[in-house]
Amino acid sequence: MDRFINFMNAAVLAGTPLLLGTLGEILTEKSGNLNLGVEGMMFMGAISGLAGAWFAEQWFGWTGVPAALIALLISFLAGAFGALIYAFLTVTLRANQNVTGLTLAIFGTGFGNFFGELLGKRAGGFVTVTSATKQAFAKLDLGPLSQIPVLGRLLFSYNWLVYLAVIIAIMMHLFLRKTRRGLNLRAVGESPATADAGGINVNVYKYLATVVGGGICGIGGMYMTMVTTSGVWVHNTILGYGWLAVALVIFATWSPARALYCGLIFGGLMMLRLYLPIPGVPQQIYDMLPYVATIVVLIVMSIRQSKEYAQPKSSGLNYFREER
Amino acid sequence: MKKILSIVLCLVLLLSLMATTVFATEAEETEVELLPNQLAEGEPTGMDPVALEDIKIGFVHISDPSDQGYTYNHDLGTQHMAETLGLSEDQIVNKFNVPESAEAATAMRELAEDGCHIIFSTSFGFEDYAIEVAAEYPEIEFCHATGYQASSTDLPNIHNYFGAIYQARYLSGIAAGLKTETNLLGYVTAMPFPECISGFNAFYLGAKSVNPDVEMLVMYTMSWNDPTKEAQVAQALIDQGCDVLGQHCDSTAPATTAQANGVWHVGYNSDMIDAAPEASLTSAVWDWSQYLIYAVEHRVAGTAIALDWSKGLAEGVCDISALNEAIIADGTVEAIEEARERILSGEWDVFTGPLLDNEGNVVVEEGVTFVEPASAPSFGHILEGITVIE
Known part of the structure; x- marks a missing residue:
């Protein structure tokens, strides 16, 4: 039992940055923009969040919670900025979405590592936040809730970003399923021409969904620097997580509610070796499990041909009103 | 038919990935003897001497x-x-x-x-x-x-x-062996190479020299520097009951993870007390x-x-960093000093028999001391009391 709880805790912590990246990408793809630059936006959020917290400490002397909130805000803005470049290129200039997304991934990686090292030089060797700020990203003590046997440790023993990610997922689910605007957004993603004819401003929806989605990816990146590496910039800290998040979008079949448990499964698959080692099975086999799972889901989906759980139809295609 | 085909496809994919997996191979030791083009230390190299202010x-x-x-x-x-x-x-x-x-x-x-x-x-x-x-x-x-x-x-x-970093690791292991309460040490290490294996053996022998009941779990990260993985492996070891962690990987992630869980830690490479003031006991360090x-x-x-x-230790190239006086167990300073004297005397070294590996085979006979033939560690036996979790 103890081992199971520990495993679940580790899976949740490993799955949360993936979940955030996935949620951002789901929102983006719902508008018909296939932004492959998740990795880049996560990198941008990662370094900007850390830099935001660090400068808040250096310039204003804010440590702990205020610095953590600054990190949240700046990382969101940085991710959104990356997505804005993407949206401008693909929506306004109608550049190829795949190429633009890949470019953004490469750009963001360089952006993160460049400013990470620059900041390290500036800080004299390496950049790290104060322990008060690190403490703001440690697991929460929710008083009596955390004391409940089993459930307390299973549900109420995480840092606040985990709960934020869950709230974002639930809100996104409600938004897409229960609101008029959510329906409009889905219409834009499925068939922008129809939505346009129905009086929906396609470009506004595309811009907003992409930019907000990018911001959420940025928060996912910030999670990596502030929680996983506890407030230290590590070269290539995101490496691969953004691509895993893109795979997870497919695994979650473009549904934010499903992303919740799919993120947990991915996190669990990443942690499996450490908690359930099978003698003789090398680590590399474990490392590829999330990808194998994605391929299996793709195959299953192509067999089932479900209309409901599929990629938005116009995803990857630019919309140009005059082009019929 | 489609179903069968898809299953076959999955299997083929899995197998082909397995086939390309790289397995680490152990290094073979070679005798040091000069080959035709090699030069003995201090011989002129034929390279042009450079002034100190011009050297790059x-x-x-x-x-x-x-x-x-x-x-x-x-x-x-x-x-x-x-x-x-x-x-x-x-x-x-x-x-x-x-x-x-x-x-x-x-x-x-x-x-x-x-x-x-x-x-x-x-x-x-x-x-x-x-x-x-x-x-x-x-x-x-x-x-x-x-x-x-x-x-x-x-x-x-x-x-x-x-x-001879193993000498410093032996000393740092003493601090861990005296501190542990669960008698279970954890060790986050990079690769299944002799360099890493020799290191955790020495660490364990140091701990065992002061605490005969101690056992140790070892886990690999498969990377020299991957703080995310190091933190996850450290957490997994703590979750299995380890209360002092040692490490052979590049970052301070195991130290900060130990501190977050209220257990202790022995570092490597640099003094990690700044990173984890309530967890770091000491570190095996290089100069x-x-x-x-x-x-x-x-x-x-x-x-x-x-x-x-x-x-090695005698020349000060390897040593341990300052002990964290606030949290080390009583008697740590004396025990480490005693061991240091023993090593410096030159009559005793870390891998002195009898040593058994964890399958019960004698790897160093009683009265024999294993001496590393070259700078790169080669002692690749996993000793009794150590469990490697693959």
Whole structure:
């Protein structure tokens, strides 16, 4: 039992940055923009969040919670900025979405590592936040809730970003399923021409969904620097997580509610070796499990041909009103 | 039919991935005997001597000082060397965050074209590339840390350096053995290589020398520097009941994870008390500046650097960092001093028999002391009491 709880805790912590990246990408793809630059936006959020917290400490002397909130805000803005470049290129200039997304991934990686090292030089060797700020990203003590046997440790023993990610997922689910605007957004993603004819401003929806989605990816990146590496910039800290998040979008079949448990499964698959080692099975086999799972889901989906759980139809295609 | 086809497809994919998986192979030791082109230490190399104020020194590192561990500490050695020799900043060129791939060769070529007279590559996986580039630039000295191939490569300008870090690990293990309450140590290590295995054996023997009941779990991260994985592995070990962690990986992630869980930690490479003041007991540390000064002085004079350089506790190349007085167990200082005297006396060393491996085979007979034949550690038996979780 103890081992199971520990495993679940580790899976949740490993799955949360993936979940955030996935949620951002789901929102983006719902508008018909296939932004492959998740990795880049996560990198941008990662370094900007850390830099935001660090400068808040250096310039204003804010440590702990205020610095953590600054990190949240700046990382969101940085991710959104990356997505804005993407949206401008693909929506306004109608550049190829795949190429633009890949470019953004490469750009963001360089952006993160460049400013990470620059900041390290500036800080004299390496950049790290104060322990008060690190403490703001440690697991929460929710008083009596955390004391409940089993459930307390299973549900109420995480840092606040985990709960934020869950709230974002639930809100996104409600938004897409229960609101008029959510329906409009889905219409834009499925068939922008129809939505346009129905009086929906396609470009506004595309811009907003992409930019907000990018911001959420940025928060996912910030999670990596502030929680996983506890407030230290590590070269290539995101490496691969953004691509895993893109795979997870497919695994979650473009549904934010499903992303919740799919993120947990991915996190669990990443942690499996450490908690359930099978003698003789090398680590590399474990490392590829999330990808194998994605391929299996793709195959299953192509067999089932479900209309409901599929990629938005116009995803990857630019919309140009005059082009019929 | 479609279903069967898809299952077959999945299986084929899985198998092909398995087939390409790289398995690490252990290094074979070779006898040190000069090959035709190799030079004995101190012989003239035929390279033009350079003035100290003109010499240019290149470094290739796997990460950057943000790891607060291996690269950070090696860079401290560089700075100390520069101070001691009075070098200016522009005489030193650092290449940070170079992966152990063909990029390493590119980085070394760039340093060579940049006019470096001597190039240090500091990560295990750089060795093949260092040899490749050394053959192209016979007028440049190449020094590689943690490697083992210089003595078998017939080139006069490639050298290995490392040291008897196991002696320092033994001392640091004493602090862990006295501190543990669950009698279960955890050890986060990088790769199943003799360098790592020798290290955790020494750490464990140190702990066992003061606490006969102690046992140890070991887990690999399969990467020299991956803070995310190091933190996850550390957490997994703590979750299995380990209350003192040792480490052989580059970052401070195991230290901060130990602190977050209220357990203790013994570091590697650098003093980690700043990173985890309530967890870090001490660290096994290197002083690389000794070798750097030695090698640079030889390049300046145009004389040959030793093919394989290894120093230990006696010369101060390896030692433990200051003990964290606030949290070490009673008697730690005395026990470590006693062991230090024993090693310094030269009559005893860490791998003195009888030693059994964890399958019950005698690997070092009673009364025999295993002595490392070269700078790169080769003691690859996993000793009794240690469980490796693959």
